[in-house]
Amino acid sequence: VTPDERSSLIHALAHEIEARAEELAVLEARNAGKTIGDARGEVGMVVDTFRYYASAPLRPGGETIPVAGGVDMTFREPLGVVGLIVPWNFPLNIASWKLGPSLACGNTVVLKPAELTPLSALRLGELCLEAGIPEGVVNILPGKGSIVGRRLVEHPDVAKIGFTGSTEVGRSVMEGAAGTIKRVTLELGGKSANVIFADADLEKAAAAAPYAVFDNAGQDCCARSRILVESSAYDRFLELLIEATAGVEVGDPADPGTEMGPLISEEHRRKVASFVNGDVAFSGAVPEGGRGFWFPCTLVEASNDDRVAREEVFGPVAAVISFADEAEAVRLANDTPYGLSGSIWTRDGARALRVARAVEAGVLSVNSNSSVRVATPFGGFKQSGFGRELGMQALEGYSETKNVYFSLE
């Protein structure tokens, strides 16, 4: 369809979602066991994401480049069929980050939700039809990663895979895509640093830090799960951090006051538990009895070489690590195979920018936990993947550039 029709269809989809925001939030909360407050916020971002990409078809996509004897023109063309493979932690959000730019660029889509969370993706597919997106443009295909996911990765008619998930599966997606030279965008795991300098507003930093790792019960690729603290402020900060962590409201995800719900599965809880064996500085309370794969907010004093500081826990467990000076802070922050996000807390503006430039990660924030905004590029360095989602940069991953030379002779 024409760019303006595409724009109207994406707007219509945003409208369908907004009109059913509460229904979708309840569904997503049940789908992933997440808190209703978080689910409402996520559905709001899904609406914003589609609205943002609805403008994209109307933006100029190419260039004209004067050359000897004529002019070159570049066109942004759709890739064709794109396969979108998404995880269970933010099922609707991550689907929208990929679906928005895919549709804006004129592709058709096969979206495979994670095994544990197919519900909101199926509902999203229905809403695409209600918005008037032609049948067959958006296909929702639940199934096992090792079967359905793998088939998409290897399928000769699929032009691109947009993948979000673990670094381990990302590696196999990259390898499987090689057979057909498929394009890939990989948003993978993280082990991000929250760097607290002694000159920071320690109260503010400590109040924010728990939410940078315990939000979504720690099942967040951007979790700042290594809290690096300058040694001169370490004792004071740890005291404030424990106090703030004890204040995280853990409980029924359906209760709007709840800040942290249970983990996704029993199997995942077992994995998270395997990380807690060091110097536990704090372990919070969880609801007694009832259902839910509860795990307490946990702070472990660690060295950066400990397993809890090396591997992605993907649960409510933070490693607290001390550093001597700025150089050591940067060295520790970068001493990880990952490079997704991170935060820097200091009142020294020049230092904040120096450290932000030195940290090898795609998404950093100063005196804040924030990672994800619709209009700004999101993605990783190193083994956190490559390619960028969100922002207008995402369009590069869902289109092909064609150059046409036009002779003026």
Ligand code: NAD
């Ligand atoms: P996962 O890698 O186990 O699964 C992700 C998706 O890949 C699922 O849909 C799964 O079915 C599918 N899959 C599994 N095996 C496959 C295969 N062989 N071929 C093709 N597809 C396959 O990840 P998860 O457990 O669902 O989610 C947690 C992980 O996702 C964490 O590592 C987290 O850091 C990462 N994540 C990254 C981001 C990011 O933007 N960087 C965002 C959210 C989550």
Ligand code: MN
């Ligand atoms: Mn998994």
